[in-house]
Amino acid sequence: MSTLTAFKAPLFATVALVGLSLGAAQAHPAVNSQPWGTTPDGKPVRIVTLKNDHNVTVRVITYGGIIQSVETPDRSGHVQDIVLGFGDLKGYTVDSAKGGLFFGAMIGRYANRLAGGSFPVEGKVYHTDITAGPNALHGGKKGFDKNVWTLEKTGTNGSGAYVTLKLVSPNGDQGFPGTLTTHITYTLGNDDALALHYVATTDAPTVLNLTNHSYWNLNGEGSGSIEPEVLQLNADSFTPTDSTSLPTGQIVPVAGTPLDFSKPTVIGDRLRSNDQQMMYARGYDMNWVVNGAYGQAPRLGGKVYDPRSGRSMEILTNQPGLQVYTSNSLDGGYAGISGRAYRQTDAIAFEAEHYPDSPNHPSFPTTELKPGQTFDYTTIFKFSNK
Numbered sequence: 001m002s003t004l005t006a007f008k009a010p011l012f013a014t015v016a017l018v019g020l021s022l023g024a025a026q027a028h029p030a031v032n033s034q035p036w037g038t039t040p041d042g043k044p045v046r047i048v049t050l051k052n053d054h055n056v057t058v059r060v061i062t063y064g065g066i067i068q069s070v071e072t073p074d075r076s077g078h079v080q081d082i083v084l085g086f087g088d089l090k091g092y093t094v095d096s097a098k099g100g101l102f103f104g105a106m107i108g109r110y111a112n113r114l115a116g117g118s119f120p121v122e123g124k125v126y127h128t129d130i131t132a133g134p135n136a137l138h139g140g141k142k143g144f145d146k147n148v149w150t151l152e153k154t155g156t157n158g159s160g161a162y163v164t165l166k167l168v169s170p171n172g173d174q175g176f177p178g179t180l181t182t183h184i185t186y187t188l189g190n191d192d193a194l195a196l197h198y199v200a201t202t203d204a205p206t207v208l209n210l211t212n213h214s215y216w217n218l219n220g221e222g223s224g225s226i227e228p229e230v231l232q233l234n235a236d237s238f239t240p241t242d243s244t245s246l247p248t249g250q251i252v253p254v255a256g257t258p259l260d261f262s263k264p265t266v267i268g269d270r271l272r273s274n275d276q277q278m279m280y281a282r283g284y285d286m287n288w289v290v291n292g293a294y295g296q297a298p299r300l301g302g303k304v305y306d307p308r309s310g311r312s313m314e315i316l317t318n319q320p321g322l323q324v325y326t327s328n329s330l331d332g333g334y335a336g337i338s339g340r341a342y343r344q345t346d347a348i349a350f351e352a353e354h355y356p357d358s359p360n361h362p363s364f365p366t367t368e369l370k371p372g373q374t375f376d377y378t379t380i381f382k383f384s385n386k
Helices: 090-101 277-282
Strands: 031-036 042-053 055-061 067-073 079-081 103-105 118-121 124-127 150-157 160-169 181-188 193-202 211-212 230-233 237-238 283-291 297-306 312-316 321-325 330-337 341-343 350-351 375-385
Touching: 031 150, 031 160, 042 150, 042 181, 067 375, 090 330, 124 341, 211 350, 230 321, 277 283, 297 321, 297 350, 312 350, 330 375, 350 375
Parallel strands: none
Antiparallel strands: 031 042, 042 055, 055 067, 067 079, 103 211, 118 124, 150 160, 160 181, 181 193, 193 375, 230 297, 237 283, 283 321, 297 312, 312 375, 321 350, 330 341
């Protein structure tokens, strides 16, 4: 509890504990796996449903390791999906793939941007595809989000219902060196927390940055803008970018900027600021430096609360950074499960990860992974209602 109490604020002080005392000893979490279509190149995809005792349901598909839906109750007990997504596989493999918006996906090998698609590993420069202006974004043209993962195991244990997916990325995949073996375990507990545990190993030196790219709307998928939601971030600084969203290499205090969420702040209050960083991104799309040591126990990265539904969510992680993105590129070109078109600010993403373009900034925490080392990080999304 130390990470929670150290960052407690009046608005959220009672929210974090809701649901924690609801009879874990009588828990009956459940997991179910079913076919969910076939990719255009003929690979079968499955959908795995995780449920707990508090009417929380999470669905994950093996294509892209995508979180397809997360259903949670509001303050009145009404259950709604709170992530943007699609009701069939085509929405992910064909429709959304055209825009490259990564709905709910596992991102790798390198989340976020690499300058010019280039990166050094032990003195040698490697290249991946340029996919966002002059830079690479989210791992090349066929990143982890466009692969079918192996459904390795499902089950229930003392932590809840879980599913583990596996992907082997061969040497040279999208230009990255080394054969990389990645496992991700999604666990839904009766504490109403969804934990994502990433574990990866390599047979040759490489770089690695993994995250999840879910779009959250705590008022419900397809319900409109997240501007009324209240955000607080456990971050005193951020990594500013240039006009192409590449970090300059600086780490700058958030104080006095529209990026200061050290206190609970309505997201829409400063969304239209003329601050240069906001103008570059057309909203929020920056990497915040999470306070506290990374690589150890997950600590609080942020909290978001929706006053309309009463839902709140904490983001805990042992990654060094948290990219927060107000869905600035959604333009009405996609209709989700609700049948409603998704537009700018209809969701917010919390991408717990290493800093963008870290291989090209030696002062940033390293993203190098060598044989014998293990990439081992956890991000937790903890749900409650007021």
